[in-house]
Amino acid sequence: xxGVTQTPxxxxxxxxxxxxxxxxxxxxxxxxxxxxxxxxxGLQFLFEYFSETQxxxxxxxxxxxxxxxxNSRSExxxxxxxxxxxxxxxxxxxxxxxxxxYNEQFFGPGxxxxxx
Amino acid sequence: IxxxxxxxxxxxxxxxDSTNFTCSFPSSNFYALHWxxxxxxxxxxxxxxxxxxxxxxxxxxxxxxxxxxxxxxYLYIKGSQPEDxxxxxxxxxxxxxxxxGNLIFGKGTKLSVKP
Numbered sequence: 001x002x003g004v005t006q007t008p009x010x011x012x013x014x015x016x017x018x019x020x021x022x023x024x025x026x027x028x029x030x031x032x033x034x035x036x037x038x039x040x041x042g043l044q045f046l047f048e049y050f051s052e053t054q055x056x057x058x059x060x061x062x063x064x065x066x067x068x069x070x071n072s073r074s075e076x077x078x079x080x081x082x083x084x085x086x087x088x089x090x091x092x093x094x095x096x097x098x099x100x101x102y103n104e105q106f107f108g109p110g111x112x113x114x115x116x
Numbered sequence: 117i118x119x120x121x122x123x124x125x126x127x128x129x130x131x132x133d134s135t136n137f138t139c140s141f142p143s144s145n146f147y148a149l150h151w152x153x154x155x156x157x158x159x160x161x162x163x164x165x166x167x168x169x170x171x172x173x174x175x176x177x178x179x180x181x182x183x184x185x186x187x188x189x190y191l192y193i194k195g196s197q198p199e200d201x202x203x204x205x206x207x208x209x210x211x212x213x214x215x216x217g218n219l220i221f222g223k224g225t226k227l228s229v230k231p
Contacts, residue, residue, distance in 0.1 A: 004159070033218065042120070043205070043221040056218045090160070104150070105219065107159040 002027065004093050004108035012114045018079040021111045025072050025093030031055070032074040033105060034066060037088045046089075049074050078113075086115045118142050120208045122222035129196050130230050136192045137225040139206030143187035148209035150219060151180055151191055155202040163191075163204075196229040203227070 034046040045058035049068035092105035207219035
């Protein structure tokens with residue numbers, strides 16, 4: 001089974017720009033979660049999508065948004081980039097049903113975003 | 117605010133040493149505790165999902181225990197090898213209306229094993 005893929009792997013943007021990151025989950029997985037990792041921090045939960053609906057949201061400003069398509073692929077968008085948005089963005093997919101009992105997450109390799 | 121704490125932050129051991137690290141999490145509204153291994157330039161990989169107080173899990177030389185009443189889990193590595201070098205993450209799954217809400221991750225313990 002192919003794993004979770006994320007594109008692009010690396011991205012350099014300047015302050016004020018916007019960026020879109022893409023995540024393709026494991027085939028059959030319907031839940032996609034996004035996380036941000038900055039130096040010295042743990043993985044910070046951004047949001048989770050299930051069947052094209054945002055099911056859960058972390059504590060991030062509205063500049064961070066996402067969506068999920070009917071094929072379960074997900075995109076994350078960050079508008080008006082700030083220097084502090086430089087981070088590794090990971091997506092993870094899980095489950096095949098609405099309630100995945102223990103929500104074991106399968107992670108992609110991440111997108112490294114640098115904001116100059 | 118729910119906090120998941122991991123200690124130590126980093127650990128340097130010699131090949132063959134046994135080691136352990138700790139994950140502390142809220143003792144209320146527990147649903148599951150996850151351990152992940154994250155090697156440099158790779159994706160985090162699930163090691164264990166632990167759900168019951170007193171759970172013990174084992175995978176090769178790696179094992180983990182769980183105490184939900186006091187809110188901690190230990191990860192043990194017996195006879196560390198250089199390929200065990202990685203960051204070990206734990207994640208707390210909170211009981212959210214009978215199912216699991218989003219995972220809350222600790223900052224990880226970075227293990228370096230010298231040959």
